[in-house]
Amino acid sequence: MINLNDIKKEIKQLHKLKLQCKAGSDERIALHRKIKALQGQLEAQKVVDPKKAPLILELKKLDPLFEKLGMDLSIYTVEQLEKHLNNIRRKV
Numbered sequence: 001m002i003n004l005n006d007i008k009k010e011i012k013q014l015h016k017l018k019l020q021c022k023a024g025s026d027e028r029i030a031l032h033r034k035i036k037a038l039q040g041q042l043e044a045q046k047v048v049d050p051k052k053a054p055l056i057l058e059l060k061k062l063d064p065l066f067e068k069l070g071m072d073l074s075i076y077t078v079e080q081l082e083k084h085l086n087n088i089r090r091k092v
Contacts, residue, residue, distance in 0.1 A: 004045060011038050048074045055081040062088050 014035050021028035048056065056073045059081065060066050066073060073081065 004042065007038055007042050007045075011035055011042075014038070046072075046074065049078070051078050052076075052081060055085060059085055059088070062092065
């Protein structure tokens, strides 16, 4: 199984190569497609812990800025999410 960090490193390397290619070239288009495929794999491998899912949904509902910025809240621990949720509730 491919590690998430390995996929991210490969995406960065392909992106650097893509920037060196001439715009509209076949090589650049092929690199773009490879990058998109790898990003799709990265999204598919992201699994949200069932304990975190309701906390993340509630945080996004209370503070829509998370959704606008496209933040991945699944990287935080349950304790960190609960703490931030309590802070937001106090402010409201």
